[in-house]
Amino acid sequence: MRNSREQDKFVLRMPDGLRPEISDAASINDRSMNSEIIFRLNRTIELETQLADKDKIIRNLLNLIDKLETA
Numbered sequence: 001m002r003n004s005r006e007q008d009k010f011v012l013r014m015p016d017g018l019r020p021e022i023s024d025a026a027s028i029n030d031r032s033m034n035s036e037i038i039f040r041l042n043r044t045i046e047l048e049t050q051l052a053d054k055d056k057i058i059r060n061l062l063n064l065i066d067k068l069e070t071a
Contacts, residue, residue: 012037019033022036022037
């Protein structure tokens with residue numbers, strides 16, 4: 001793992017009120033604010049992938065139901 005000075009940096013503008021919410025969540029989860037933001041970004045990407053996979057399964061099942069009903 002690269003040290004923090006070698007990692008990509010990104011300036012983030014947050015809407016009013018979001019910073020204290022992230023700070024509170026980071027404290028509860030015993031993480032830095034940076035770690036909390038990264039955790040939540042990664043988790044969102046994971047959940048979107050899982051949702052897309054489930055949507056695909058549902059579409060396939062609905063197609064099979066349609067085929068069975070028209071058979």
